Amino acid sequence: MTPSTSSSVPAAPQAEHSLTRSQRLDRLPFTRKHGKLLGASGIGWALDAMDVGLISFVIAALSVHWGISKGDGSLIASAGFAGMAIGASVGGLLADRIGRRSVFALTLLVYGLATGGSALAMGVGTLIVLRFVVGLGLGAELPVASTLMSEFAPARIRGRVIVWLEAFWALGWILAAVIGTFVAASGPTGWRWALAVGLVPAAYSLVVRWGMPESVRFLEQKGRHDEAETIVRSFEEAAEQSARGQTADGPSGTVGAEPAPGAAREASEASEASEATVRVAAPDAVGEIPQADTVESTGGIWSRALRRRTAGLWAVWFCINLAYYGAFIWIPTLLVERGFTLTQSFTFTLIITLAQIPGYAMAAWLIEVLGRRWTLTVFLTGSALSAIGYGLADSEATIIAAGCALSFFNLGAWGALYAIGPELYPTAVRGTGTGAAAAFGRIASMLAPFLVPVLVVAGGQTLAFVCFAIAFALAAAAAFTLPEQRGRALAQ
Secondary structure (H helix, E strand, O other): OOOOOOOOOOOOOOOOEEEEHHHHHHHHOOOOHHHHHHHHHHHHHHHHHHHHHHHHHHHHHHHHOOOOOHHHHHHHHHHHHHHHHHHHHHHHHHHHOOHHHHHHHHHHHHHHHHHHHOOOOOOOOHHHHHHHHHHHHHHHHHHHHHHHOOOOOOOOHHHHHHHHHHHHHHHHHHHHHHHHHHOOOOOHHHHHHHEEEEEEEEHHHHHHHHOOOOHHHHHHHHHOHHHHHHHHHHHHHHHHHHHOOOOOOOOOOOOOOOOHHHHHHHHHOOOOOOOEEEEEEEEOOOOOOOEEEOOOOHHHHHOOOOOHHHHHHHHHHHHHHHHHHHEEEEOHHHHHHHOOHHHHHHHHHHHHOHHHHHHHHHHHHOOOOHHHHHHHHHHHHHHHHHHHHHHHOOOOOHHHHHHHHHHHHHHHHHHHHHHHHHHHOHHHHHHHHHHHHHHHHHHHHHHHHHHHHHHHHHHHHHHOOHHHHHHHHHHHHHOOOOOOOOEOOOOO
16 A cells, blocks of 8 residues: 555646745655655565564573563563663764665675574573664664655655554565464574575675665755755656656666766756756656655754754653563563463464554555654554553453554554654754654563563563553654644745
């Protein structure tokens, strides 16, 4: 399913207009070129989710085959989240300095190789170290991918596009559940074969590096106007071809490949390379130019203009990480402790995971109807109620029903969160802002694996999930303080 666009968008007159390259991208319809970029980014996102999801099944398998304690399981999980906290912060900074695409490819390579290496671990200590390295790559990739896609998506459906990007997380988690159920649970070495699949992202990093465009806004920030102009024109040509009923990819069939030197020179001759504002003939099928958010990046993400939105975003990230990873990392193990077999536990988790897909679909629709703030708040509230339901569940049917509701609302909330984050910051600090919020949230994900065993001992699984419900409720309150950005252009 692809983000919807209206076929009734009025055509712009064939006259010259003084538009920035960002405005030219914002007013375009969603074409197959956008779709391929979304797919390329989404595959990387799904591979991330597969890796994060697999570790919950690996911990459950190791508790059976190696007899590891809850403390060891917590260390394995938290090591990855510690790496993600550092990776998210460093990745965001690097994305603002060396480019979104380069960091995206590098992170895939790092965590792919480290995950493959984890399959060879001979002890808990080695696995903990490798999971930390995996986390470095995972943490950096997620905010960078959403930032890159946000900077190409048409403004009027940007939120919906980012939710669909986040929906690839569900596909990856479902893949992890399938691998966990049929591979990790197959025997004493099944978990090794499950982790060996993690080598796939390392190979895919080459596709990302050479097959995706660099952010136009980033290129302009670095004075690389020739490349920026060529990429924008390729998207405009795709829109024109789509309007004429032709292929939206052009003869090469690639998405945003690097411009050839000759093409860059031609673009330079057509526009002044030193200017971000150019005079162009409007393509056939375009929309109105959206109003941009007006915020200054002077002083960084904690400047007077940005501090309130930064604080609100950090609060949402912290609370949702605490509740999400506290619940979903431990669900397979907690089911085993309830008396279910390893295979039953993994099968229940697979069913619960499938509910993520309709959650994303609903969020993708609501985010352009209710707006970002209300959608995020509604889904976080639903997550809180579902967490209470899961904590009180006492039969197979109620466990699955409450688990599916938790999965539906929680992952819909994640989709809205990733959509709203990049919209809060101007280009110069967009990667830094989204990465820093993710990094702060990873502190909670580090704490969550240790918190769950303590809560279960103190008051059983009911107490644990009531605490998760409180975290979701606090996240909902913080979400409502964020500014509404529906239909607005990204700040320059």
